[in-house]
Amino acid sequence: MEHLHQLSSSHLKRLRQLERKFNQNLKTEVTITDLAEILFCSERNVSKLMVSLESQGILKWLPGRGRGNHSKLTLVKNFEDALFDKIEGMVQGGKMNEAFILAQQFDCVWQFQNHLPQWLDEAKQRLKQQNTLMYVVPYSLPEWRPHLALSTRSILMIESVFDTLVRFDSEQQEIKPYLAHQVDVDGLQIRVRIRNNIQLHNGEMLTPEMVKTNFDMRCKTTHPYQILFRHLVNIEVEKQWIVFYLDQHDPVFLHLLADIHSAIFDLNSDTPVGSGAYQVERLEPHRWSLIRNTHYFAFGGHIERAEFWSSNELPISAIHVEESCWTYLDPTDSKDIIEHSGCTVLQFPHHKNVLSNEELSWIVHYSRAYVNGAEVREANSIMHCHQEKGFHLFNRGMKRPSRPVVFEVKDTHRAEIQPLLSALRRNGLDLLIKDKAGFDSPGSTDVFYDCYAFGDDIAFQYYEWLLCGDVFTRCLSNDAKKSLLSFVDALMRESISSSEFLQKLHRAEDWLIQNYYYCPLWRDHIAYRRADNVYGTDTSSMGVMTLSNMWLE
Structure with a gap:
């Protein structure tokens, strides 16, 4: 396998071409002309390619001596095994993105996702050095737009990337300012003063006008939570203040502002842009990654980078966090x-x-x-x-x-x-x-x-x-x-x-x-399974971890 880790994508491409014509572990006579046609190369390059592939442990090559003598070729490794040995070595070396790109190149992303949990355990030490959290989930990229998210699968992403005007303190059982610096309630009028030091991930500063636009959208467009804004009849901006006007007493309106579905985001962006402790680095259906926001106005995260990978196969041993659903669960079965x-x-x-x-x-x-x-x-x-x-x-x-x-x-x-x-x-x-x-x-x-x-x-x-x-x-x-x-x-x-x-x-x-x-x-x-070197994995009542609370030993 040591040789196989040095394989290039070109070597793998050549192996796949040869495998279509030759059986593994069967010595076969072949001419240079035949190999040139199979490999789509010139005859003078055939011998060089064979020597290179033999040095990688892919095949055994015995060149013919003299005119009319055929060469002999034996495939030692099949294409699929060689490819996944190569990818496994990259994963264990912490090169997750490179491994995924290689899988994409050879149209085997699905197989990559299924094998991924089994490979991750050996990558722990390298990822620890990189301060990178690996999170395996049994689903593809969840809905990230706060007002459209319907599943708990979206919560970790939304809470990491976006912020709300206020937050609910579960210990004190009260609403506290967050993006807001001050909140005043006077009957049916709620005044919220926006902090003036909030920077979005795209470098723009958060303004009261942007906040107003967010809530105007929630009142006027159709979305799953629109009915909750039925008592909000008007919104005004007064310098750094946002003023919400209600048409009746609503004891949970501040709680609505604290809900993640009311998080503030850039309405004009096709990708997640907010002000949260983490910002999006990569966004693809089966893998996405977040990096720490170095300009965060509050206490940010400990982990520099978090990679999320979609996989439907239960891992032998999770790398850091693996999420699954258990209907019949004995919580004493595992401390993890x-x-x-x-x-x-x-x-x-x-x-x-x-x-x-x-x-x-x-x-x-x-x-x-x-x-x-x-x-x-x-x-x-x-x-x-x-x-x-x-x-x-x-x-x-x-x-x-x-x-x-x-x-x-x-x-x-x-x-x-x-x-x-x-x-x-x-x-x-x-x-x-x-x-x-x-x-x-x-x-x-x-x-x-x-x-x-x-x-x-x-x-x-x-x-x-x-x-x-x-x-x-x-x-x-x-x-x-x-x-x-x-x-x-x-x-x-x-x-x-x-x-x-x-x-x-x-x-x-x-x-x-x-x-x-x-x-x-x-x-x-x-349920989640945690590696023994990841901490801060306490969950909310909804069973969701908070990325900014987590750290690697």
């Missing part, structure tokens, strides 16, 4: 596993051929019966803080659906929901399973399964889920949406604080349960 609980749910879309309440009641009853008997933690509410309030249905009538019930399940969730679906089938339910992409129309789904995770600011996260989650957007009729929105606004007006609002919101969730719009199932998990 960090556990976080989310909540899995069944949701019942609104359409013309919707199941009756009695039929939905049957599905809920037998789904909850399965949860009670399975090795999972039952969820009575989507929020853990309301778990003790129990799960109760006032409508006792139920009947088994008379037609096949169509379940929508993402490919990534198929394995975890299979035991539940098997239990429903044993109880006589005729069901079909399709991926979301396989549906011809929205009206073809009766039940869809998903999982939700929540951040540290649980009052706001609860409110956000109620109005922006799939239950609101897909399961409620227009009249039901208006009713729920009116009810939530009334709860807002009655609530002095966000904590009081959190307690009152359970009434809205219970209304969704009683009307068979959704049903909580069990607590789910997000």
Whole structure:
């Protein structure tokens, strides 16, 4: 393998040409003329190429002596083995980008991603010297635009690259200024003074006008969180101050400003440009990297560079951090596993051929019966803080659906929901399973399964889920949406604080349960495996690490 690490891409190209004509470990007679045609080179260069390839341990070469005598060639190494030995050596030497480029050159990026986790362990020391964090994830580049991000997969990127005007302090349970230097609340008017020393990654200074443009966009354009800005009726700039005007009392509006989906970014850039502790170095579907922002106004990160690689294969030993999902998890299995609980749910879309309440009641009853008997933690509410309030249905009538019930399940969730679906089938339910992409129309789904995770600011996260989650957007009729929105606004007006609002919101969730719009199932998990030389990997309530808190020993 030592020879193979010295292989050039030209050597590999020649090996691939030869492999198409010759079998490995079989001595074959060949003429110089034949080799020149195979290698697309002149006859006088053939001998030089053979000697060069032999010196790399690729083949054995016995040149013919005299006119009419054929040369003899034996391939010692096949192309794929030689290529991946070369790439593995580059990875272990910390040359990740060069290895990826070589894989691209020979159209084997997919194989590279699958082998990557197995190679990374030996690269630890070299990467440690470079102060480079290696992070392997089971997905491709997540959505980075804050107002469009729907998955927890986006959070680490967004929190690293962008900042918000204010932040939620989970220990003190209060909102504190961040990009804002000062925040004043006077009734329905919220004044925010912007720091004057904030520099974006492109060198431009952050201005109040840029902040106003960000929030004007969020109010006027369609995006998943637009409804949360419904009480914001006007925004004005007064020198370094931004003034937000509301049309009613909103106990979580400051929490909305602290939410990562409200992060400030350059609207005119096609790549992520913010003011965060890290800036984007490379952005590709299956690999992306961040480097430390040396002009950060606050305390920045310890790690100089973080590389993220997409791989679907569980590594033998993770290099620094490897992320995966575990539904049935014993947190005592490994000291390297960090556990976080989310909540899995069944949701019942609104359409013309919707199941009756009695039929939905049957599905809920037998789904909850399965949860009670399975090795999972039952969820009575989507929020853990309301778990003790129990799960109760006032409508006792139920009947088994008379037609096949169509379940929508993402490919990534198929394995975890299979035991539940098997239990429903044993109880006589005729069901079909399709991926979301396989549906011809929205009206073809009766039940869809998903999982939700929540951040540290649980009052706001609860409110956000109620109005922006799939239950609101897909399961409620227009009249039901208006009713729920009116009810939530009334709860807002009655609530002095966000904590009081959190307690009152359970009434809205219970209304969704009683009307068979959704049903909580069990607590789910997000898990990470950490190398023993990476620190600061504590996770938020949503189960997400913070890059700026991490460092290598």
